[in-house]
Ligand SMILES: Cc1cc2nc3c(=O)[nH]c(=O)nc-3n(C[C@H](O)[C@H](O)[C@H](O)COP(=O)(O)OP(=O)(O)OC[C@H]3O[C@@H](n4cnc5c(N)ncnc54)[C@H](O)[C@@H]3O)c2cc1C
């Protein structure tokens with residue numbers, strides 16, 4: 447449906463840390479050699495940062511390489527980490543690990559808002575000549591006749607629910623480029639297609655994921671400790687559900703608080719959002735939040751598969767970078783620094799190919815990446831997350847052995863299993879009764895969604911596509927008690943019945959979707975496909 451075509455040397459899909467750092471590095475190299483490369487970045491959020499959600503404790507290693515003098519360059523607010531705490535929570539108490547495990551120590555790191563940081567990176571990129579198009583989702587991949595990637599097409603605007611043109615209709619724009627870099631973050635929709643088409647996952651473990659639910663609170667000044675970092679494990683999650691929380695005190699009495707739940711959980715009655723609401727009621731956490739107010743809410747999936755789940759990274763005409771490929775170091779709960787570095791390595795690889803006029807597939811990117819510090823840190827951490835499959839205590843014991851005895855060099859690699867295959871039948875699991883929200887510390891999903899500033903044009907084709915519309919009622923409801931009602935952190939999926947309480951059907955409130963991608967990952971029959979809605983739709987995060 448594209449009418450207009452634009453030509454670029456490089457098109458980058460996604461203005462997160464990976465995409466923006468790739469653009470900046472390319473522009474830096476191009477400017478040094480006076481090459482005047484045409485580089486563009488597409489972003490589905492209505493501005494850069496609008497769809498970025500992270501913790502975030504930031505490791506500045508890649509940034510130091512990209513802008514050695516970044517601290518003097520009007521950098522967005524950052525709070526140096528002053529204190530690290532790691533607690534094991536029980537229902538009422540918290541037990542300290544003194545000192546925290548080495549990978550959870552944050553000396554020399556900073557607490558930031560990643561969405562603010564991306565806005566700053568975008569400014570830097572534009573100053574170097576990069577063109578950034580927020581509000582435009584890349585919807586389809588374009589291919590040359592020889593099968594290599596030719597670029598992308600952005601989504602059209604102005605289609606109604608049935609896919610028919612409204613008076614406001616504007617077709618998508620085709621963007622042709624020598625190289626296409628996919629920087630869509632975790633579970634990117636085009637990245638998924640590319641992995642399938644070019645079989646990039648062949649011989650690799652499936653990618654595995656966690657879901658992070660996060661709020662920003664303004665707390666009473668006497669409770670705020672700028673630079674304090676707290677991580678917890680244990681309660682409210684049971685010992686076979688992987689996950690943990692984070693509480694980061696950043697500037698202006700703000701704290702970033704969240705819970706991550708491994709999406710390999712087994713019980714279909716588990717609701718990650720409700721687990722987070724319970725977590726906030728723990729005496730150690732409630733006392734921090736009391737008297738404060740929640741100002742922002744959001745959720746996002748993150749990669750947990752690590753080294754063994756990284757797909758082949760190149761395909762004819764392009765590369766996968768950042769969390770599109772899965773470089774998050776889950777043992778550290780950090781992926782921004784690896785996303786940035788991967789973007790920079792991709793940029794250098796593409797640049798060399800352009801100056802040598804080499805049009806072959808850029809397989810050397812993968813070699814360089816695996817030899818870089820990304821490869822080193824992901825390889826060392828590769829067995830820690832899968833060890834928790836055997837339960838919390840076994841996982842902790844193995845993590846200690848791996849860190850202190852094997853030092854990440856054990857002569858084995860534990861395997862990963864796809865998250866959607868882990869869900870057990872509802873009949874085999876206990877129902878979980880979650881407490882009602884108190885409206886002060888804990889909330890219901892719809893109240894929270896309002897704090898994500900999510901907005902979609904209502905009259906547009908639904909962007910949560912059911913491959914088979916019968917599956918939710920014929921399979922998911924009887925076998926798993928419709929788990930989509932619970933794992934979606936925005937209340938998008940509801941089973942509704944007629945006045946007699948019969949004839950269940952799945953109602954999809956797509957306008958509430960916060961683009962976390964959990965349904966695309968966790969649906970037990972892989973029947974839900976998340977595709978980009980009209981550009982600019984979705985959450986509107988300012989500080990996430
Ligand atoms: C709850 C949580 C806590 C975390 N905590 C930390 C932490 O403390 N420290 C840390 O270092 N890391 C942390 N991470 C991980 C970190 O946020 C990611 O590793 C990092 O954001 C990955 O960067 P990226 O550029 O690859 O992807 P993203 O940051 O996800 O950016 C991708 C961008 O691409 C856009 N996009 C996607 N698809 C399209 C499309 N088709 N068309 C146009 N635009 C598109 C998205 O809107 C988004 O802006 C955390 C993650 C989560 C979820």
Ligand code: SF4
Pocket residue numbers: 910933934935936937938958959960961962963964965966976
């Ligand atoms: S519909 Fe899917 S992507 Fe959207 S918020 Fe719910 S689980 Fe996340």
